Amino acid sequence: GLSNPFRGLLKLGSLERRGAMGIWKEFFCELSPLELRLLLDHEDRICVESYSLLRCESLALTHSDGRFELVFLGKKLFLRAPSRDEYSDVPGNSLDWAPAHEPELDAIKEAVLYVDIDKTWVPFIFSLSLETLKCFKVRNKDKILSNSYGIETIQDIVPDTSLGGPAFFKVITSKAVLKLQAENAEEAASWRELLREVLMSYLESAEEALTLGGSLDGHSQVVLKNTVKENSFLLQYLVAIPTEKGLDSQSFICAGCSRQIGFSFAKPKLCAFSGLYYCDSCHQDDETVIPSRLIHNWDLTKRGVCRQALKFLTQIRNQPLIDLKLVNESLYEHVEGMGRILRSREQLKLLGDYLILCRSGALKELSKRLDHRHYLLECPHKYSVTDLRQIADGVFETFLQALLQFASHHVYTCDLCTQRGFICQICNSSDIIFPFEFDTTTR
Ligand SMILES: [Zn+2]
Ligand SMILES: [Zn+2]
Ligand SMILES: [Zn+2]
Structure with missing residues (x-):
């Protein structure tokens, strides 16, 4: 039988093309899934030019009057639809959503999304894994990575119908705002939902790591x-x-x-x-x-x-986020210096208990010397990054010794504090003893 000349055509209509001198000339136009053909006369179907859509690099609306431009292999084509209704469905039809590639191994979702790059919608393959949102450009049938956004850099995912409808949304990262167009509203919703889920699970695991370190x-x-x-x-x-x-x-x-x-x-x-x-x-x-x-x-x-x-x-650096007892208690045993540090810190805590209750104002004096490290009086296992650096530099022990010396000197010479000392329960010697005297006392 006769072949149907219109088979596979998505759209027929007229378009005006701007020529070299800026003069608009009317063409009859056929749009198939693969090709855009400009015809001089649609009765005889004399084809003036045809453009393979596979080679279409970008499509942009340049003017609200229905003008748009297409770029084929670097060549720009300026076109104008006779009415607003006409042009508005040209872009939708000519966007290619076919995923022609194997998805990445770690992909949870992978599909074509169009990205607004300087007001031009450019197709990329987006691949979402638990750790990254990757963005590939397709060139000569190869997927070439063009950008990668760590999940941790994603700050928000929002629908944005102002970009053109319910198929549009934005991903806000610490580096950029991605304006995206999905194939349809459902696809856009599914992307937004998945991105949110991945972000949530990421934040949860980061929180777990944090709790482990500092409770x-x-x-x-x-x-x-x-x-x-x-x-x-x-x-x-x-x-x-x-x-x-x-x-x-x-x-x-x-x-x-x-x-x-x-x-x-x-x-x-x-x-x-x-x-x-x-x-x-x-x-x-x-x-x-x-x-x-x-x-x-x-x-x-x-x-x-x-x-x-x-x-x-x-x-x-100054926050006591690291609880050594939780993270690696064995360090106290294996490293002599750390054993000594633990001992000093336990003493300091006990001395602190005296100074906290003393009404002489000694605590204020101790606070100055603590250099904002009040946690030293609360828990002997908490460390800040600064503490660890001082340990590595070998100055942390000296710092602790100076604090111990100041605090114990106060307790021994203070009338209020000495009243809170103890008498040995075994020998009842008249010497007052204190719980922080590790060398001479046992509980
Ligand atoms: Zn860099
Ligand atoms: Zn005192
Ligand atoms: Zn005794």
């Missing part, structure tokens, strides 16, 4: 999160030595700024704090003691860390 109450956690903000994902590395997963697991992208690293790009630098690789502007070889390595391996070496980790460690 903080809810209020302290909120305060802490506000202090460290976008760096809060680094909390998990505070008490756990990171496992280095290798540059390929990061898809050769800097964990800080998403620049490509490795091969002929910037030399990748390993951050000893996070175990992630960074480019040379995100990692400038700043060196510091790594808390997790000190805690678990008694490794006091200063190692290179990325800028973000250094900033994070500075933000939390």
